[in-house]
Amino acid sequence: MIVAAVIITAGRVLACERSSPPEAAGRWEFPGGKVEPGETERQALARECREELGVRVAVGDRVGPDVPLAHGRAVLRVYGVELLDGDVPEALEHRSMRWLTVDQLDSVPWLPADVPIVAALPPLLRG
Numbered sequence: 001m002i003v004a005a006v007i008i009t010a011g012r013v014l015a016c017e018r019s020s021p022p023e024a025a026g027r028w029e030f031p032g033g034k035v036e037p038g039e040t041e042r043q044a045l046a047r048e049c050r051e052e053l054g055v056r057v058a059v060g061d062r063v064g065p066d067v068p069l070a071h072g073r074a075v076l077r078v079y080g081v082e083l084l085d086g087d088v089p090e091a092l093e094h095r096s097m098r099w100l101t102v103d104q105l106d107s108v109p110w111l112p113a114d115v116p117i118v119a120a121l122p123p124l125l126r127g
């Protein structure tokens with residue numbers, strides 16, 4: 001299971017540019033990663049947000065569908081995440097990041113699996 005975070009602040013969603021592996025570098029995604037043994041999905045997502053962005057978060061509700069990855073050997077599951085205590089994300093492991101408005105959602109080359117997640121965002125971004 002791969003979990004990832006949709007973080008929305010003031011009508012913009014955080015998009016992150018991968019730096020590796022070479023075939024995914026330059027593609028955009030939501031921060032997240034693999035659920036490790038013994039972790040819940042929400043714990044894993046909070047850990048990944050701390051590691052990748054340096055922020056504390058509260059993990060909320062699911063966003064979009066489960067998306068099969070890697071020929072069905074993994075699943076991408078996305079949650080809405082709220083930043084705690086005014087923490088501000090930094091690109092600690094990504095090449096860059098951007099806060100996208102609803103009109104900018106198609107302005108970055110998303111990883112293919114993220115396309116159905118991105119399609120679920122306009123109502124959330126319009127509040």
Ligand SMILES: Nc1nc2c([nH]c(=O)n2[C@H]2C[C@H](O)[C@@H](COP(=O)(O)OP(=O)(O)OP(=O)(O)O)O2)c(=O)[nH]1
Pocket residue numbers: 002003004028029030031032033034035069076111112113114
């Ligand atoms: N984090 C994340 N991964 C995604 C997204 N969409 C998508 O297809 N993936 C894929 C890319 C990778 O094959 C896999 C997640 O790998 P990762 O490298 O982020 O996970 P990780 O931090 O646990 O990996 P590792 O380097 O510790 O092995 O899921 C997404 O929106 N966010």
